[in-house]
Amino acid sequence: MEMFDQKKPVLTVSQLTSMVKGVLEENFALVWVEGEVSNLRTPSSGHIYFTLKDENSQIKVVMFRGRGSFLKFRLEDGLHIILRGNITVYETRGEYQILADYVEPIGAGALQLAFEQMKERLAKEGLFDKARKRPIPSVPKKVGIITSPTGAAIRDMLHIMDRRFANLHIMIYPVRVQGAEAPPEIIQAIRDMNTIEDLDVIIAGRGGGSMEDLWAFNDEGVARAIYNSRVPVISAVGHETDFTIADFVADLRAPTPSAAAELVVQNKADIEERLKTLYKRLCHISKGRLTLLNSHLKNIEGRLRSPIDRVRQFAQRLDDMTIRLNLSIRQKLEFSKKKLDRDMSLLNSLSPLAILQRGYSITTILSTGAVVNEIAEVKVGDRVGVRVTDGEMECRVEKSSMINM
16 A cells, blocks of 8 residues: 655645646537536526436536526426536536536527417416407507518508508607617607507507517517507517517507508598498488388377367366266265164154153152152152153152052
């Protein structure tokens, strides 16, 4: 076993790590590496950290914020990518890693992947919901156009609008529609257009081009500006086969800028023709209604009498009712009189006076006032009162005897 020779140089960990770092960076100045993303981390610093792995090995990757900001898509775990970078060593931990400066997905282009990722995310947020889309005015008075002032798109739209409806109020907001400066300008244009109170609709678009050329209309900021617009927005980007995020957010997608002009501005001649047709239909309906109302009026007039005749009719009815009322009163009085006579006759028949009129009298004992009903109630010498029809008498009992019935 060889013993340590103090004459030999001894390296510190830092020195060894630095030497390894120098060797790696010198011999692997630029490499292309393919693998699967895992353990992705994106801290608040904006730097991107992940592990690139295959079936047998793995290596750590760092992409600093300056480079990461140029990514058109969002890195995520499980994504298969190819990257470019140089090999370096993170000396604090003694780990070798790749310092990446370019990344692209394998199997799908970076722009297409970024498009699909953003489309899925914004759809989940509700930016594409049909329920929130506003109707486009059928006959707008003022139209705003956001596009390049020098492209073919603006010339085509102005030509179609002038041909279909001359003298329409059109406001053009010139912007760049391609490149890094385009999204901020489009966003500001939408915001400024929304400050115009009587603006009816906005057309935002451009002519055809590659996906990269149209990318300004896939910008998230542009999508949110369209979503937050008070004024309805029509997206008119590229050709019929081109689709952008703006198309999904907008209140209406036009396949081309020319189609947008036709959708917004109806043909004046067609409008005039429809108005004529509607006028004829209105006249026909009105005439029919007038005829029907006139028929009803005549029918009512036939059933109505003159005011004097109606007064006479009411007067005659009043006389009839008066006669019937008087007759009813007389009949009621006669009935009541007969009933009263019957009741009086009945009362008279039950009255004690009536009994006296038939020769009977009422005898009372003067000392007590008691009515004498039997001979045994008096004795000889008692003074009694006798009541007859027209007066009373005082008598003294001289004799009393019982009569056998």
